[in-house]
Amino acid sequence: MYVAVKGGEQAITNAHRLLAEDRRGDPAVPELTLAQITGQLTLAVDRVMTEGSCYDPGLAALAIKQARGDLLEAIFLLRAYRTTLPRFGVSRPIDTGAMTLRRRISATFKDVPGGQILGPTFDYTHRLLDFDLAEPGRDATDGAVEPTLDAAIGGPVPRVIDLLDRDGLIETEDPDAEAQPVADVTREPLAFPAGRDARLQNLARGDEGFLLALGYSTQRGYGRNHPFAGEIRQGEVAVELVPEELGFAITIAEITVTECQMVNQFKGSAAAPPQFTRGYGLAFGHAERKAMAMALVDRALRCRELAETPASPAQDEEFVLYHSDNVEASGFVQHLKLPHHVDFQSELVLLRTLRAEAGA
Amino acid sequence: MSAYNFAFLDEQTKRMIRRAILKAVAIPGYQVPFGSREMPLSYGWGTGGVQVTASVIGPDDVLKVIDQGADDTTNAVSIRQFFVRTTGVRTTTQTDEASLIQTRHRIPETPLAADQIVVFQVPIPEPLRWLEPRETETRTMHALEEYGAMWVRLYEDITRHGHVETAYDYPVVVNGRYLMRPSPIPKFDNPKLDRCPALLLFGAGREKRIYAVPPHTTVRSLDFEDHPFTVEAWDRPCALCGASGVFLDEIIVDDKGGRMFVCSDTDYCARRRQACDAETP
Amino acid sequence: MSDDVERPLLRVRGLTRWYGPQVGCLDVGFDLWPGEVLGVVGESGSGKTTVLGCLSGRVVPTAGTVEFTTREGLGVDVLRLSEAERRRLARTDWGVVHQNPRDGLRMGVTAGANVGERLMALGARHYGAIREAALDWLGQVEIDTGRIDDLPETFSGGMQQRLQIARNLVTRPRLVFMDEPTGGLDVSVQARLLDLLRTLVAYLGLSAIVVTHDLAVTRLLAHRLLVMRRGQVVESGLTDQVLDDPQHPYTQLLVSSVLQP
Numbered sequence: 002m003y004v005a006v007k008g009g010e011q012a013i014t015n016a017h018r019l020l021a022e023d024r025r026g027d028p029a030v031p032e033l034t035l036a037q038i039t040g041q042l043t044l045a046v047d048r049v050m051t052e053g054s055c056y057d058p059g060l061a062a063l064a065i066k067q068a069r070g071d072l073l074e075a076i077f078l079l080r081a082y083r084t085t086l087p088r089f090g091v092s093r094p095i096d097t098g099a100m101t102l103r104r105r106i107s108a109t110f111k112d113v114p115g116g117q118i119l120g121p122t123f124d125y126t127h128r129l130l131d132f133d134l135a136e137p138g139r140d141a142t143d144g145a146v147e148p149t150l151d152a153a154i155g156g157p158v159p160r161v162i163d164l165l166d167r168d169g170l171i172e173t174e175d176p177d178a179e180a181q182p183v184a185d186v187t188r189e190p191l192a193f194p195a196g197r198d199a200r201l202q203n204l205a206r207g208d209e210g211f212l213l214a215l216g217y218s219t220q221r222g223y224g225r226n227h228p229f230a231g232e233i234r235q236g237e238v239a240v241e242l243v244p245e246e247l248g249f250a251i252t253i254a255e256i257t258v259t260e261c262q263m264v265n266q267f268k269g270s271a272a273a274p275p276q277f278t279r280g281y282g283l284a285f286g287h288a289e290r291k292a293m294a295m296a297l298v299d300r301a302l303r304c305r306e307l308a309e310t311p312a313s314p315a316q317d318e319e320f321v322l323y324h325s326d327n328v329e330a331s332g333f334v335q336h337l338k339l340p341h342h343v344d345f346q347s348e349l350v351l352l353r354t355l356r357a358e359a360g361a
Numbered sequence: 362m363s364a365y366n367f368a369f370l371d372e373q374t375k376r377m378i379r380r381a382i383l384k385a386v387a388i389p390g391y392q393v394p395f396g397s398r399e400m401p402l403s404y405g406w407g408t409g410g411v412q413v414t415a416s417v418i419g420p421d422d423v424l425k426v427i428d429q430g431a432d433d434t435t436n437a438v439s440i441r442q443f444f445v446r447t448t449g450v451r452t453t454t455q456t457d458e459a460s461l462i463q464t465r466h467r468i469p470e471t472p473l474a475a476d477q478i479v480v481f482q483v484p485i486p487e488p489l490r491w492l493e494p495r496e497t498e499t500r501t502m503h504a505l506e507e508y509g510a511m512w513v514r515l516y517e518d519i520t521r522h523g524h525v526e527t528a529y530d531y532p533v534v535v536n537g538r539y540l541m542r543p544s545p546i547p548k549f550d551n552p553k554l555d556r557c558p559a560l561l562l563f564g565a566g567r568e569k570r571i572y573a574v575p576p577h578t579t580v581r582s583l584d585f586e587d588h589p590f591t592v593e594a595w596d597r598p599c600a601l602c603g604a605s606g607v608f609l610d611e612i613i614v615d616d617k618g619g620r621m622f623v624c625s626d627t628d629y630c631a632r633r634r635q636a637c638d639a640e641t642p
Numbered sequence: 643m644s645d646d647v648e649r650p651l652l653r654v655r656g657l658t659r660w661y662g663p664q665v666g667c668l669d670v671g672f673d674l675w676p677g678e679v680l681g682v683v684g685e686s687g688s689g690k691t692t693v694l695g696c697l698s699g700r701v702v703p704t705a706g707t708v709e710f711t712t713r714e715g716l717g718v719d720v721l722r723l724s725e726a727e728r729r730r731l732a733r734t735d736w737g738v739v740h741q742n743p744r745d746g747l748r749m750g751v752t753a754g755a756n757v758g759e760r761l762m763a764l765g766a767r768h769y770g771a772i773r774e775a776a777l778d779w780l781g782q783v784e785i786d787t788g789r790i791d792d793l794p795e796t797f798s799g800g801m802q803q804r805l806q807i808a809r810n811l812v813t814r815p816r817l818v819f820m821d822e823p824t825g826g827l828d829v830s831v832q833a834r835l836l837d838l839l840r841t842l843v844a845y846l847g848l849s850a851i852v853v854t855h856d857l858a859v860t861r862l863l864a865h866r867l868l869v870m871r872r873g874q875v876v877e878s879g880l881t882d883q884v885l886d887d888p889q890h891p892y893t894q895l896l897v898s899s900v901l902q903p
Contacts, residue, residue, distance in 0.1 A: 008433070009434055009437070009438040010442075012435065013435055013442075077399075081399045081400060084398045085365060087371070187398075187399075189396045190396060190397065190569035191569075193497050319496055319497070323496075329404045329405075332403035332406060333404055333567055334405075335405065339428070339436055339465075340429045341429075341545075342610060343467055343529070343546075343608065343625055344528070344529040346593075346610060346625075347529045347548065347549070347593060348528045348529070349611065350594075351524070351526070351593075354524070355522055358523065
């Protein structure tokens with residue numbers, strides 16, 4: 002005699018216990034600490050902060066630990082937590098021009114004021130697995146190496162793009178031109194056509210893999226925009242807030258960001274002589290690949306305002322912005338695991354009817 | 362969960378969602394964009410429904426949560442637990458006891474009443490999405506009541522199969538104006554939407570849309586005069602309670618393909634059996 | 643109100659469109675009467691396509707007025723209509739026949755659906771009746787009615803064009819815009835299509851504006867003619883008059899360069 006299956010609640014409780022056990026792993030092995038994650042898996046933490054839209058290495062590390070290393074799951078955890086945080090203000094825009102540089106390169110000129118600072122990069126490593134790292138205690142470091150700035154420049158290092166701008170060779174971006182409120186994609190739904198502010202926000206928290214693929218496609222002919230890496234900077238910037246009671250700015254935090262400014266295909270019109278165009282990317286922590294991919298896609302999506310005919314996926318605003326969010330994508334793809342037997346039953350009934358009518 | 366506000370969402374967010382709900386009720390069937398928040402559940406697993414429920418639920422509400430018509434499928438359990446933890450409200454499996462019902466893919470068999478609210482979980486709110494992927498274009502089509510493309514699709518179905526090919530999430534016209542998707546309920550449930558005395562709310566979290574069918578609003582499933590809308594039927598009653606004229610789940614009971622059909626609405630089925638047992642001496 | 647006062651169906655004045663420093667069309671004006679076919683001829687770059695674009699609403703003109711007389715006899719400023727009103731007009735009282743039939747058809751749905759769509763958009767709800775109307779129109783444009791359930795993909799170029807015409811005419815529009823309606827078709831197919839168009843225009847009392855570079859097409863279809871060059875109208879008049887006795891040197895050049903049969 003068939004009895005309707007019950008016990009969904011108990012099943013879920015047991016599943017959670019199993020998960021907790023698997024997460025901890027072998028109890029004889031020391032438990033991961035958050036300090037180990039923030040200290041030695043920094044780049045994972047940076048990605049989770051960037052796509053989680055929340056700068057807090059400790060929280061990101063906790064999310065990574067809880068998610069057993071699944072970064073998309075960690076991003077989801079951080080985003081869900083972010084939703085509950087109260088907002089007490091909006092900071093001033095960060096000034097990447099005043100960044101304390103750890104890394105700074107430009108592919109457009111051999112030498113630039115401030116110099117080319119390699120910083121801690123994988124770029125010139127030979128990708129050979131280093132078995133010295135397999136044993137604790139064998140990871141050789143001889144203490145911190147301080148980057149030295151060009152002694153001739155006192156103070157902030159000028160942006161390469163600004164040098165081109167001064168000569169009128171690149172389009173000027175004037176943020177105060179329209180005094181419109183800045184969009185917030187975490188508060189309002191995206192509306193199309195989307196403004197550049199909403200697009201950049203969407204891309205900043207968009208999935209790195211997706212943006213990487215799209216950026217790559219533009220380089221392979223799906224909407225070429227002739228990019229050059231004008232400047233890539235990594236380092237610390239101050240986050241400033243102007244509290245109402247004080248009326249002046251105070252620094253409430255210092256964060257690490259990576260910024261990429263691409264110099265792209267020049268464009269002219271009947272009204273104005275040609276200039277280089279721009280693509281912009283920004284990410285928390287050390288996230289160069291993300292910032293670069295973002296800059297390529299940003300430029301591709303500017304096709305409308307630059308009077309270019311959108312012809313490739315990277316130039317398709319709705320396609321890119323609707324599918325860049327990996328939390329949404331993961332949820333919807335995986336929702337297919339949920340019971341669908343009622344809808345399936347409807348389909349079966351219809352199919353059986355059609356087949357019966359066709360004499361099958 | 363005491364660190365979180367009642368029903369998880371902060372009051373500002375609830376207010377924002379309620380404003381969207383009011384707009385939706387004022388324009389039956391129209392999809393109102395809203396600032397959907399990240400929830401502790403995955404997108405695609407009911408975040409829209411959860412946000413709507415969280416915005417309307419109060420401490421005196423009695424909550425029922427179902428998925429595929431059943432109270433104890435895993436996702437229904439998970440969502441019900443979420444609300445118990447964040448609100449402490451009383452929950453029930455009995456449809457007529459509930460003031461608030463969140464559902465995925467079914468409308469209860471027990472007729473709804475005037476003081477009830479049903480919240481539907483919606484994956485894809487846009488009925489024209491499969492005909493036109495662009496949001497900019499579908500928005501215009503709704504604004505100008507340009508639904509020709511949808512009718513073309515129905516015409517094609519009838520030309521090819523003699524029937525409309527859609528079995529669930531069957532498109533409807535609400536209040537004689539807006540084309541709407543009723544969420545993936547089987548078309549069997551569509552007639553229950555028409556002039557329903559309860560308030561019907563639809564939440565799509567990932568797609569960030571809310572829409573509504575106010576009480577006693579006409580809801581008409583699309584059809585042709587000479588190919589009228591029909592619902593599913595089975596050739597036998599529920600094997601457990603004997604009910605007919607209700608939606609049945611097909612259960613495969615052995616590896617020879619033996620099957621039985623039972624009520625999808627577990628509450629309805631259980632109560633019929635209870636009543637039957639009470640009668641038998 | 644209107645039956646006494648004879649109004650042109652379409653009155654165009656000063657139609658101008660600039661593309662930056664380039665002129666698309668400049669100061670184009672004419673009246674179009676019910677039942678009349680106007681040809682707009684010129685080489686590529688003459689501005690004829692721009693004029694069509696401005697009239698059909700695809701392009702926004704820089705200056706000028708376009709007044710259309712509705713079925714109720716009211717004059718309507720087309721350029722000032724709301725998007726909704728313009729689209730409604732385009733679906734009922736106007737037709738547009740594109741040079742490439744793929745631009746004017748739904749290639750992925752059957753011929754019957756293509757013809758029936760406008761009817762369904764206007765509220766037709768009887769499948770059988772819609773199908774009857776589709777069969778009727780397929781017959782009128784000389785497409786084998788047995789192909790009502792076939793996809794346009796499987797039709798020849800000439801058939802696709804005729805299907806496009808049927809799709810437009812099903813709501814009995816009073817004004818049809820045609821852009822090189824026979825472009826890309828074989829000579830014999832062209833001839834057959836032109837014949838059909840001529841018959842339909844007369845039978846339905848349609849007005850049409852036919853843009854083409856092909857003088858033979860205008861000779862067969864148009865009552866009157868506008869000759870365009872570099873965005874401006876250089877000559878206009880009755881078709882036979884203009885083609886047999888061209889006054890403007892450019893028109894003379896055009897006419898003389900057509901191969902005589």
